[in-house]
Each structure stands twice: as C-alpha cells, then as structure tokens.
Amino acid sequence: MRKSRLPAVLVVDDEVRSLEALRRTLEEDFDVFTATSAEAAMEILEHEAPLGGIQLIVCDQRMPGMTGVQFLQKVRSQWPDAVRIILSGYTDAEDIIAGVNDAGIYQYLLKPWQPEQLLLTLKTAYSVWRMQQENQRLSLELRAAEPVLKKRVEVKHQRVQSAFGTGNLVRAPASPLNEVCQLIERIAPFDLSVLISGESGTGKEMVARAIHYASTRADKAFIIENCGALPDQLLEAELFGYKRGAFTGAYEDRIGLFQQADGGTLFLDEIGETSPAFQVKLLRVLQEGEFRPLGGARPVSVDVRVLAATNRDLETEVREGRFREDLYYRLATVSLNVPPLRERPMDIPLLAQRLLASAQQGLGKSCNGLSSEAAACIAAYRWPGNVRELQNEILRMLALSDTPVLGAELLSPRVLRTPVGETQEADLSLLAGLQGSLKERLEQLEAQVVKETLIRHRWNKSKAALELGLSRVGLRNKLERYGLEKK
Ligand SMILES: Nc1ncnc2c1ncn2[C@@H]1O[C@H](COP(=O)(O)OP(=O)(O)OP(=O)(O)O)[C@@H](O)[C@H]1O
Numbered sequence: 001m002r003k004s005r006l007p008a009v010l011v012v013d014d015e016v017r018s019l020e021a022l023r024r025t026l027e028e029d030f031d032v033f034t035a036t037s038a039e040a041a042m043e044i045l046e047h048e049a050p051l052g053g054i055q056l057i058v059c060d061q062r063m064p065g066m067t068g069v070q071f072l073q074k075v076r077s078q079w080p081d082a083v084r085i086i087l088s089g090y091t092d093a094e095d096i097i098a099g100v101n102d103a104g105i106y107q108y109l110l111k112p113w114q115p116e117q118l119l120l121t122l123k124t125a126y127s128v129w130r131m132q133q134e135n136q137r138l139s140l141e142l143r144a145a146e147p148v149l150k151k152r153v154e155v156k157h158q159r160v161q162s163a164f165g166t167g168n169l170v171r172a173p174a175s176p177l178n179e180v181c182q183l184i185e186r187i188a189p190f191d192l193s194v195l196i197s198g199e200s201g202t203g204k205e206m207v208a209r210a211i212h213y214a215s216t217r218a219d220k221a222f223i224i225e226n227c228g229a230l231p232d233q234l235l236e237a238e239l240f241g242y243k244r245g246a247f248t249g250a251y252e253d254r255i256g257l258f259q260q261a262d263g264g265t266l267f268l269d270e271i272g273e274t275s276p277a278f279q280v281k282l283l284r285v286l287q288e289g290e291f292r293p294l295g296g297a298r299p300v301s302v303d304v305r306v307l308a309a310t311n312r313d314l315e316t317e318v319r320e321g322r323f324r325e326d327l328y329y330r331l332a333t334v335s336l337n338v339p340p341l342r343e344r345p346m347d348i349p350l351l352a353q354r355l356l357a358s359a360q361q362g363l364g365k366s367c368n369g370l371s372s373e374a375a376a377c378i379a380a381y382r383w384p385g386n387v388r389e390l391q392n393e394i395l396r397m398l399a400l401s402d403t404p405v406l407g408a409e410l411l412s413p414r415v416l417r418t419p420v421g422e423t424q425e426a427d428l429s430l431l432a433g434l435q436g437s438l439k440e441r442l443e444q445l446e447a448q449v450v451k452e453t454l455i456r457h458r459w460n461k462s463k464a465a466l467e468l469g470l471s472r473v474g475l476r477n478k479l480e481r482y483g484l485e486k487k
C-alpha cells in the first residue's frame with residue numbers, strides 16, 4: 001500500500017510541459033503519476049496495481065504510436081475499475097465519439113483545459129469510482145447474504161409451524177384427539193374443504209390453524225372470520241370487500257378477506273349461524289372461485305382454501321332445512337369432529353399443566369403447580385365449556401392464589417363440588433370407581449364426601465363438622481378411620 005491516502009491519478013501526455021502543468025494542478029488533491037507514452041503508462045499501472053492501484057486515468061488523445069482512446073480501451077480490458085478521462089482538441093471529436101463506448105470513457109475534456117474545471121471533473125470521477133466499489137462490495141455481500149436470509153426465513157417458518165401444528169394440540173397417548181390429528185396430517189396437503197365440528201371451546205380454531213400450517217399454503221395468510229357475529233351486509237362487506245360509495249359509510253375502498261387470504265386459507269367460524277341468503281352467496285363464490293366486491297364493476301378471482309367450523313350439528317340443520325344442503329357438501333369434503341373434553345378425560349391433567357404454564361406467562365405470575373386435591377377435582381369435573389372453560393378456571397386460580405401451590409379452595413364452587421345428582425353420567429362414573437361390598441362402597445363414598453367438604457372449608461374442621469352434622473370428635477374419628485389429612 002502507498003502511504004498517501006490521496007486517490008491515485010495517472011496522467012498520460014507526450015508533451016512534457018503539458019504533463020507538468022497537469023501535475024501542478026492536481027498534486028494537492030491527488031497522488032499524481034505521469035507517463036509520456038502508452039508503454040510507460042502501462043508499466044506504471046502494472047507496478048501500482050499491487051500497491052493500491054490507480055483509480056483515475058487522464059490521457060491525451062494525440063500521442064505517437066497509439067491514440068488515447070486506443071490506450072484507454074486496452075486499459076479497460078485489464079483494469080476495468082479505473083475511471084477513464086480523455087483530453088482532446090476540437091478536431092479529434094469524431095474519433096473520440098467513435099471510441100467512447102469501446103473504451104468506456106467517463107468524460108472527455110476539451111483543450112485548453114481550465115484548472116478548476118479539471119479538478120472538479122477529477123473529484124467527481126473519484127466519487128464515481130468510490131460508488132462503483134461500494135456497489136461491487138454490496139453486491140458480493142448480498143450474494144453471501146441470500147443463503148443466510150433464506151436459512152433465517154426457514155427457521156422462522158419451522159418455528160411458526162411448530163407453534164401452530166398438530167404438535168401443539170395437547171393430548172394424552174390414548175386420547176381420541178390423536179385420531180383427529182392423524183386425519184389433519186393426512187388431509188392437510190390437499191386443497192380440500194374441511195368442516196370442523198365440535199362443542200364450543202373444544203379447540204376447533206386450533207385444529208383449523210393446524211390444517212393450514214401443515215398445508216402447502218403454510219407461508220401464506222391464515223384468515224379468520226367469525227360468521228356468527230355479524231349481520232349479513234357487514235359480513236358480506238368484510239368477506240368480499242367494497243368500493244368507495246357502495247353504501248352509506250363506505251368512505252373508501254376495502255379489500256375483502258377472501259382477497260386478503262389469496263393463496264392461503266380462510267377460516268369461516270360459526271358457519272352454522274349464517275342466514276339462508278348469505279349461504280346462497282357463499283355457495284356461488286365457492287363454486288365459481290370469484291366474487292364481486294360490493295359496488296365493484298369487475299369480478300375478482302382468488303385461490304383460497306376454505307375451512308369452516310360449527311358447534312351445531314350441521315347434518316341435522318340440513319335435514320331440518322336450516323342449512324343449505326349444497327353448501328354443506330361444498331364445505332364438508334372432509335368433516336372432522338373435535339370431541340368434548342368429557343370424552344377425553346385423560347387429556348385433562350396434561351391440558352391443565354400446559355394451560356397453567358401459559359397462564360403464568362400471560363399473568364407474569366409464577367407458581368409451583370396444582371395441589372393434588374385441586375388436580376383431582378379438575379380431573380373429575382365435566383367441563384361443559386371444554387378447554388376454554390378449563391383455561392379460564394386455571395387463569396382465575398393463578399390470579400387469586402397467594403401460595404406457591406394452587407390449592408383446591410381456589411377452584412370455582414362448581415368445579416370443586418360436582419354435586420351429586422347434577423349429571424347422571426358423573427354420578428355413575430363416580431360410583432363405578434367404588435369397589436367391594438355395599439358397606440365398603442358406602443364407606444368409600446363417605447370418605448370422599450368428608451374430604452370434599454374439608455377441602456371446601458380449607459380444612460377448617462369446625463365448619464366441616466357443622467355442615468355434615470357431626471361433632472368435632474365424630475369428624476376426627478372419621479378422619480382417622482379413612483386416613484384423611486391435609487397434604
Ligand atoms: N388440545 C389443546 N391443547 C392446548 N390448548 C388447547 C387445546 N384445545 C384448545 N386449546 C385452547 O383452548 C382455547 C379454546 O380453543 P379454540 O378457540 O380453538 O376452541 P373453539 O372450538 O374454536 O372454541 P369456540 O367454539 O369457543 O370458538 C384456546 O385458547 C386454545 O388455545
């Protein structure tokens with residue numbers, strides 16, 4: 001490397017006096033090299049190349065042996081980055097113009113040259129050279145960045161997929177939800193419509209998401225519309241969009257959800273709540289793959305996979321004339337039922353654990369888990385509101401707790417005490433768990449009643465005895481007999 005940090009300029013002219021004048025003009029701002037012939041200039045270029053190179057070349061057009069343009073053409077093939085400038089008289093103009101492109105000449109200056117103009121031209125030329133270098137460097141970096149960026153997108157993609165895939169649906173090894181998940185994996189890659197049925201809070205939306213993220217559309221939009229929440233006109237406006245002025249209140253154009261979901265998946269939740277008029281419109285869109293925004297002149301065609309969900313029994317709705325049969329078949333190429341929580345009690349402990357973990361994150365409050373009593377009550381309850389009810393129960397417990405372990409006393413009364421006679425199935429399952437003679441079974445039942453009452457009263461024995469119509473001694477005897485004590 002040269003010591004000087006000034007840009008290097010090579011000046012080529014066969015007239016020594018002219019060469020000296022050029023040097024004097026430039027030497028304050030540039031590291032100036034001079035040559036009186038093309039050969040000498042080539043030698044300098046070669047010599048300087050490993051030392052930092054020459055950035056600018058100024059060359060006289062008229063030289064013995066070779067014209068300036070010819071020389072610069074030669075330079076270009078070997079040092080394409082050097083910015084080339086030619087000096088010439090009027091009479092050379094034609095030759096130069098003919099050679100400008102071949103030699104890749106940045107500019108030509110007419111003789112006699114003015115010092116300020118020459119300096120300005122060279123300074124500008126130097127900034128061109130710097131930008132050119134920067135551009136090359138960035139191009140190289142971009143080329144290296146492409147695989148890195150690709151990798152990063154891939155990693156994010158995998159993260160999203162694992163956050164929303166079937167792996168995220170908590171279930172026990174023997175859960176009937178496993179069959180549902182297998183079906184999801186099997187049908188997801190094909191562009192089939194899927195109707196997801198299940199009671200409220202069972203996880204229908206999670207299932208829809210899992211289908212989308214297991215499909216080839218995973219990197220496109222997943223858009224949800226709750227069809228039960230809106231009157232027809234608003235629902236249509238949301239789904240199909242509208243043009244400004246299509247109705248009062250339409251102050252500007254709006255792109256519908258069908259269009260936003262183009263290439264991806266549209267999830268129509270609570271499809272069973274829609275009106276017959278809307279069902280007709282939806283059917284037409286699904287059949288034709290195109291629709292007309294409200295007030296729009298042209299139809300818009302889209303590529304959207306439609307998933308729908310309902311907590312109604314849609315087949316019955318069809319039979320009884322409340323849901324269009326043709327639309328039903330359009331939506332339900334595959335139908336998939338998410339079983340209620342009471343039909344998969346084996347999932348409850350796992351779900352409770354997972355939901356407690358996310359509740360801790362959500363509330364920013366930590367705990368050491370559920371007491372065994374609380375866990376037992378949770379496992380025994382029927383959860384008519386399914387996973388959503390369980391989720392709310394756990395959130396509530398965590399919010400109310402003031403001890404590290406969440407005890408049964410934090411449970412809402414309906415969960416803590418599944419009252420006898422509330423549901424027949426619950427009674428039977430409770431009784432089916434008892435073993436031995438009638439007397440033995442009654443004792444087991446008695447132990448459970450005593451325990452449940454104590455938990456509800458936070459092990460306050462006077463209150464429990466009072467409620468059960470026992471004396472304190474009578475209660476203590478029962479505790480001893482059944483080996484009951486606060487854990
Ligand atoms: N198997 C599961 N594992 C983990 N979380 C679940 C599971 N099933 C449901 N959830 C959670 O329970 C809540 C309710 O689920 P989701 O919204 O999917 O149910 P839904 O059937 O669409 O309910 P709704 O009928 O009320 O719209 C969500 O917060 C969801 O994350």
Ligand SMILES: [Mg+2]
Binds near residue numbers: 204205269
């Ligand atoms: Mg839902």
